[in-house]
Amino acid sequence: MSKNLLFEIGVEEIPARFMAKSIADLEKGAAAMLREARLSYDKIRGLGTPRRLTLLIDGLAERQEDLKEEVKGPSKKAAFDGDGNPTKALEGFLRSKGLTVDDITIREQGNGEYVFATKEEKGEEAMAVLPDLLVALVDHLKFPKPMRWGDYDMRFVRPIRWLVALLGQEIIPLRIVNVTSGNVSRSHRFYGSGDVVIESPETYVEQLRENYVMVDPAERREVIWKQIQDLAAAHNAVVEEDEELLEEVVFLLEYPTALMGSFEEKYLRIPKEAVITPMREHQRYFPVLDHDGNLLPHFVTVRNGLPRNIEIVTAGNEKVLRARLADAEFFYDEDLKIALADNVERLKDIVFHVTMGTVYEKVERIVKISGYLADCCNACRKEVERGAYLAKADLVSNMVYEFPELQGIMGEYYAVAQGEPAVVGQSIRESYLPRFAGDDLPESINGMLVSIADKIDSVVGFFAMDMEPTGSQDPYALRRQAMGIVQIILQGNLPINMGELIDFVYELIASSYQTEKNQTATRERVYNFFGQRLENVLSDSGLKYDTVNAVMSDAIDDFCLIRTKGEALEEFRKNSNFAPLMAGFTRVNNLAKKAESAAYDIALLKEDAETALVAAYDRFQKSADAALAANDFETAFNAIAAMREPIDGFLTDIMVMCDDEKLRNSRLGLLRAIADSMLKIADFREIVVEK
Known part of the structure; x- marks a missing residue:
């Protein structure tokens, strides 16, 4: 069986900039605590207005899940003395788990025998554990600037004034500082019935809406934006979406009503940013534009309440903005009197x-x-x-x-x-x-x-x-x-x-x-x-991490050149020969580590596979050096691709680590020279080839 839960924390006005994170933290904290308390649920929703933080949980189990877990204790040697009596180590383990000696078993694990026990705990009724859980949830909420009030030690974002805690229709009894939970919420500060008796979690949102509180931020956002767009359309104008301002306005009020005001056209002569900034930053107004993006002498703001006396409210907002714009005009004119260079x-x-x-x-x-x-x-x-x-x-x-x-x-x-x-x-x-x-x-x-x-x-x-x-x-x-x-x-x-x-x-x-x-x-x-x-x-x-590592292993003075090389290598990796070429390079590089130097004696390298590799290396060196000098990385990588067959043939047909020391050193020197030349283009040691 399950029921829905409502937990509303009524507070004095919370700053808008704290709201979104506070609601998210409330959701995350509740989910973590319920998981730890073994209380299952279907859905958690965080809601809120400046005057309340709300948690709605759908399908909360009415009882904790029974706990049955195996716990591991000390080793058998540490658990019993020579006479087979429990040691202090075992007694401490049993005491911490609420177990007795009769509850344990001895079982082999790894290289020894250990004490094991199955701990069982009967789940309690949700109503028995929820009071402490909800109090702990409030205690764990963190805010940038918490405050204390009265003589209480508790710190919270703003003083708590009421609590609603319901599981179904039943009140969850709890107390935070001097506030006791109940089923009574509050309406809008200036509208509604004042106290709102919440019948159940299911009716909470609608009951508050009837009392001029839109508790769901998503609903307020939708209503605000639609009202703004409707006002703009009615004036054949445009209000561009400003996500940051819109979110702030959403959390400044409980029941939105948008209105459009005006200001004198003379202020349009000053830079539009000087008009928009006081409008937006100081008054939280939305600027109004024409369809060409030009600023119009209008603004949209959102009041917290009904559209009563809207003309008076509009005039008040216009008066405040007019003073701001008069200041901006004065600043602009005064600034122009002084040459910028003189500043x-x-x-x-x-x-x-x-x-x-x-x-x-x-x-x-x-x-x-x-x-x-x-x-x-x-x-x-x-x-x-x-x-x-x-x-x-x-x-x-x-x-x-x-x-x-x-x-x-x-x-x-x-x-x-x-x-x-x-x-x-x-x-x-x-x-x-x-x-x-x-x-x-x-x-x-x-x-x-x-x-x-x-x-x-x-x-x-x-x-x-x-x-x-x-x-x-x-x-x-x-x-x-x-x-x-x-x-x-x-x-x-x-x-x-x-x-x-x-x-x-x-x-x-x-x-x-x-x-x-x-x-x-x-x-x-x-x-x-x-x-x-x-x-x-x-x-x-979009470059692969190992591509980035490969092209950044050397000097990175020229950022654009590094990017060009990375893009060329990324394209080169699409070549069907790339994976086998990297396999060959890995073998070459591993053998090259054994070379004393990159020197080799051509006269000693007489086998067909040897002469073929020497000739291919000469061609590669000339082509790659010219390409690198011209920053033509595509050509440089293609020059490497031509080395695949000669390298494979050499590694297949030639015994590099032969008994003849001079011949062995020449073969290793050739491989060292090839590896060094390839590494000048990119550090292929960083490349991870997908299998």
């Missing part, structure tokens, strides 16, 4: 890091690094350096001070408005990309180079100061910045030598600051750090 001097007052000077000093380094990169990539050095010089200038602007998320974005607007070339403005904005995993990458070559310069300065600088990431700690986001550099280089197919770049940046930093690590140590650590990021990117692109 650069003010960066001397902002500390980048105590070990690496001010933001102004960082800008000086970024300019030099950008110029170096421009020369490497045949870009316009003057334009790249100008973008780098202005990249941080908007940090001291009024707009960015108020809305830090607009850094770089406002810099582009100010630069273009003040007569800078569009490509310079674009590089200012793109210098911050990518800001997070999955973010856009810079599109312009100038933006790519300034972004790389900014990030490599931080990565090399913090490594040189012995402040590299450790474990889960990465306070300066160096992993993200290094990953961004790898992605930018690969997307732009940029001919950047990473080892030389690291040295250049280190020397810039070391010329002005006392570093904790010398250049060699820093270079090696940063080099390996980028190698890990490159490996991840190549694997994520």
Whole structure:
């Protein structure tokens, strides 16, 4: 037999950003505890609003499963003394399991005899174990910022105000701090009947809905999005889906009603990001666009309640936004009065890091690094350096001070408005990309180079100061910045030598600051750090892990070249000769380890299979060397393929480890030379051939 369970934790308003994880943790915690308690169930659902966390369990067994398990105790020698009496080891084992000597058996296992016993435990009624389980579940929930209230020692996300705990229609008796469980929930704070007597878990969702609480987040999301889309359609407009904002709004309210408000068109003259940011970040409003993607003087917001007095509510929201936009307009106009280049001097007052000077000093380094990169990539050095010089200038602007998320974005607007070339403005904005995993990458070559310069300065600088990431700690986001550099280089197919770049940046930093690590140590650590990021990117692109290992075993200075080689090897692996060729290479490489050197005497190699292999190796060497010099990896791999038959013939017909020492050494030397040449192309020792 089974029943449904309802457990609702009524609280003061929980911050929206905590809700999704709290509900997920509630589900996971309940599943783990029920499994440990031997209580089966059909389905677990976590629900919630800002004022409640709810657990619904369908088909919960009314009784625990009986426990019957075999337990192993000490060895027979340790369990009994010389007279056959139980030792303290056996007595302790029996006591811990609630058993007696009559319950045990002796059985052989492995190299000895051991004590075994079957432990049986009759399952209890679910109602008897659920109170402690549910209290423990609440105790085990973790939150980023828990709090205490009253004189209680308990810490929870917010003070608990009521508890509903039902198994079927029966109340599960429990108490958490000063709150006793019952069957009374609460309606919407401003609508409904106040107290809501829950008849059963099956009626819970509908009873709350009747009292203006949509307890299911999925239902609220669907209702909110439909209302938003309906409002947009009614105005022949578009509201783009914003998953992050939508989820936050879902967990800000219990009963949604969307409404559309307006603001003065004059605010559309300022950059749209300066309008959208206060709208979205401060007010949780959805911007409204026309079908061409242009911002309209409207917004959509969602109130927590019924559509009563909607005009008054709309006017109130418009008034609040109007004040925000007036501030943004003022900031924009004031910022334009000061040349962006004049702001650069003010960066001397902002500390980048105590070990690496001010933001102004960082800008000086970024300019030099950008110029170096421009020369490497045949870009316009003057334009790249100008973008780098202005990249941080908007940090001291009024707009960015108020809305830090607009850094770089406002810099582009100010630069273009003040007569800078569009490509310079674009590089200012793109210098911050990518800001997070999955973010856009810079599109312009100038933006790519300034972004790389900014990030490599931080990565090399913090490594040189012995402040590299450790474990889960990465306070300066160096992993993200290094990953961004790898992605930018690969997307732009940029001919950047990473080892030389690291040295250049280190020397810039070391010329002005006392570093904790010398250049060699820093270079090696940063080099390996980028190698890990490159490996991840190549694997994520679809290359097999052993292909990646094979092409990254040597120097990885040129990321694009490594990728090209990996793609060529991946294609080469489709060749029907690949598996037998790798089998032959493995034998060649194993024998080559016995060679003293890669030297061999052609005059001693007279057998047909020997002369055939020597001739094939000569052809291979010439073809492969020319191909590698031209970075033509496809041709290099095809040259290897031509070695299959000569290698197989040699290994079949020739006794390599013959008695004649000179002949043996020549044969081994030839194999060593072949193995070394193949390994110059890729480390085939890393390849795992599927059987």
